[in-house]
Amino acid sequence: MKKIQLLLLNAILLVFLLLGTQARAEVSHVSIAINGLGCPFCVYGLEKQLKKVDGVKKVDIELKTGLAFVTLENGTYPNISMFQNAVKKAGFTPQAVQITAIGKVQTKNDEMYLSLRGSDDKYLLFVKDSVNTDLPQELKVQLLELAESQTIVAITGTLHSHAQDQNGLTVEKLSALSSMALSVDGMFCEMCVARLKQLLEKRKDIYQASVSLADKRTIVEAIDATLNADELIETINDAGFSASVESDGTKQ
Numbered sequence: 001m002k003k004i005q006l007l008l009l010n011a012i013l014l015v016f017l018l019l020g021t022q023a024r025a026e027v028s029h030v031s032i033a034i035n036g037l038g039c040p041f042c043v044y045g046l047e048k049q050l051k052k053v054d055g056v057k058k059v060d061i062e063l064k065t066g067l068a069f070v071t072l073e074n075g076t077y078p079n080i081s082m083f084q085n086a087v088k089k090a091g092f093t094p095q096a097v098q099i100t101a102i103g104k105v106q107t108k109n110d111e112m113y114l115s116l117r118g119s120d121d122k123y124l125l126f127v128k129d130s131v132n133t134d135l136p137q138e139l140k141v142q143l144l145e146l147a148e149s150q151t152i153v154a155i156t157g158t159l160h161s162h163a164q165d166q167n168g169l170t171v172e173k174l175s176a177l178s179s180m181a182l183s184v185d186g187m188f189c190e191m192c193v194a195r196l197k198q199l200l201e202k203r204k205d206i207y208q209a210s211v212s213l214a215d216k217r218t219i220v221e222a223i224d225a226t227l228n229a230d231e232l233i234e235t236i237n238d239a240g241f242s243a244s245v246e247s248d249g250t251k252q
Contacts, residue, residue: 030070033095049090077121080159123169186241
């Protein structure tokens with residue numbers, strides 16, 4: 001009987017670990033500037049409305065700054081109207097909606113897009129306060145190089161609506177994702193995989209970690225952070241595993 005109870009407990013624990021270690025959404029940050037928040041009851045009402053939006057997983061609101069920070073479910077493709085409508089229903093005035101999106105730059109008909117990693121969704125890229133989609137020459141050259149190399153990038157900017165329901169994104173900050181592959185010994189089951197993934201993703205310098213039991217390796221990704229091999233190895237070894245950097249090392 002005790003063995004059965006122990007097996008059930010382990011199974012439940014594994015389910016919770018795996019639920020918490022799915023791949024990150026490729027829109028990693030959403031912040032909404034809001035006018036009219038005056039008290040904790042305002043915050044409560046706004047939070048209720050934002051949580052009703054499809055794909056919203058978590059909402060944190062700062063009363064002093066008038067900012068709402070939204071965490072999305074995996075695979076959610078946010079547009080500006082979904083947030084504006086929720087804020088208006090709560091009785092407030094929505095301002096800028098800023099996101100950080102992960103993907104690859106693509107070109108089409110002299111226009112530049114960010115195609116979200118792992119989906120067909122994309123954003124038309126332009127610069128803040130521009131009346132059209134013409135990009136500054138220096139930025140355009142940089143984006144063309146990224147498109148040609150198919151480098152995975154993170155773009156932070158403000159959402160806009162364009163003609164034909166095309167979502168636009170201003171290019172306010174552009175960063176290439178850096179990654180590092182490490183070999184990991186000592187993993188024997190999916191619980192080991194889930195525990196290591198959670199441990200790595202708790203680090204502030206890591207955006208996402210993928211862990212493979214079959215390949216005995218992990219690949220960690222960072223946005224605007226330098227990956228320190230010694231620190232990562234120490235983190236993994238302290239968890240009871242044995243890690244080493246693979247020969248191809250860090251990639252930009």
